[in-house]
Amino acid sequence: MRPIDEVITFPPIDPNRVLQPHQDALILTLGINDFDVRRILVDPGSSANLLQLFAFKQMGFPSPALENPRRILLGFNGVSTTSLGDVVLPVQAGPVILNVQFFMVEDLSLFNAIMGRTWLHDMKVIPSTYH
Template identity: 40%
Template sequence: MIKRVLVDPGSSANIITKAVFKQLEIPSSLIRPISSSLMGFDGIKVDPIGVIDLSVTAAKRILKEDFVLTEIHPSYNLITGRGWIHRMNGVPSTLHQMIRCLSLDGKEVINLWGDQVATKECYMLTLNEAKKMIKQT
């Protein structure tokens, strides 16, 4: 179970940090090379370490997803992007901090709710990091 996952409809990639990768104890031999870079919303280019397949369980389904392994240090442990949202047939609501999707048979609506307290903690971590960066410049 991984906590502090950001569902980001603005992200074109799923992201996992090196620290979380190590905690999951996944063999490094499973890392595949990647030739492209990522561009953060702040305009900073990030060169990934590689790509790893992870199985993501949510809303009564398991999807195998590619996650780009990076050495960035965000306040979130994982970032799932548009591709995952689409494969989940999900509709995210940032206002309600939830994703609504249909069950595999299409007969049930499943809501995945975010954690308000964790969201506030992640926001404060991000804000504090931004303040530190501003002071350094």
């Protein structure tokens, strides 16, 4: 792993390619365990990183590879769900690779993963939906 000390800036022309005003969620494709995983929601309000069980199985992992099963996770709306376990996987964003702990869940609706505050903090990034 290399330290994250680079600065990313957006030129003034960059938001010209986006229809303004918009309120779209920040959705990424990231490399997780050498797979390009699409439809990842960046949620700075989430304290956990979540991974859809289906995506985990698509990477070729068996379910028994999970540790610490049956953790209760609370959503922002107060609804709770029970994780199937957790796993640490390498996540690549550009040139940076970090080992990330994911809580495995079965139903994330449209998303394969949700990256929360812990990942954002470790990456030393500020998400910009404007750009």
